[in-house]
Amino acid sequence: MSKAVGNAVVRNKVRRRLRHLVRPRLTDLPDGTLLVVRALPASASASFERLGTDLDAALAAARSPRRRR
Known part of the structure; x- marks a missing residue:
């Protein structure tokens, strides 16, 4: 956890x-x-609900197959 x-x-x-x-x-x-x-x-400053939503979005993105550039 960064001091920032x-x-x-x-x-x-x-x-x-x-x-x-x-x-x-x-x-x-x-x-x-x-x-x-x-x-x-x-x-x-994020709400508990916002942290949960962002976490779910990050996990969904991590599960999706990566696209080649």
Whole structure:
């Protein structure tokens, strides 16, 4: 968690929220999957619902096949 997200209190709040959101979604991932969630500074002011929506969108994008350029 980058210090750009905020002070220690804010970073811990974001970390707890993300951990709570990720836990139930882990069962949907294939075994052996590594998941890295990076919190950007905007996550400090995002609502719990917005964080969940953004997380779902990121997971959906990660599951979709990559297009060749």
